[in-house]
Amino acid sequence: MSDGLDGATTPTLAVVGTKDTAVARRAVRHLQELMPDARGCLVPDVGHQWNAERPALFTDMVRAWVEAQDIDPRLTPIRC
Numbered sequence: 550m551s552d553g554l555d556g557a558t559t560p561t562l563a564v565v566g567t568k569d570t571a572v573a574r575r576a577v578r579h580l581q582e583l584m585p586d587a588r589g590c591l592v593p594d595v596g597h598q599w600n601a602e603r604p605a606l607f608t609d610m611v612r613a614w615v616e617a618q619d620i621d622p623r624l625t626p627i628r629c
Contacts, residue, residue: 589627
C-alpha cells in the first residue's frame with residue numbers, strides 16, 4: 550500500500566469502523582504515517598461497510614470534508 554504514497558501531500562481522509570478488522574485500522578494509521586496531510590478517524594460501533602450502517606453520518610462526513618469543514622464530532626480522530 551505504501552508504494553508512491555511516502556510523503557504525498559494530497560489531503561486524504563481515511564475512515565474505519567471500530568468493528569472493522571485490525572488490519573484495516575492499522576492501514577489508516579499507516580497512511581497517516583506516510584502522508585503528512587492524511588487524517589484518520591474511527592467510526593464508533595460499525596464495521597467495514599459502515600457507509601451502509603450509518604448512511605447519514607457518511608453523507609455528513611463527506612460533505613464536511615469536501616467543504617473543508619471540521620471533522621464530524623461523531624468521528625474519533627486516530628492519533629499516531
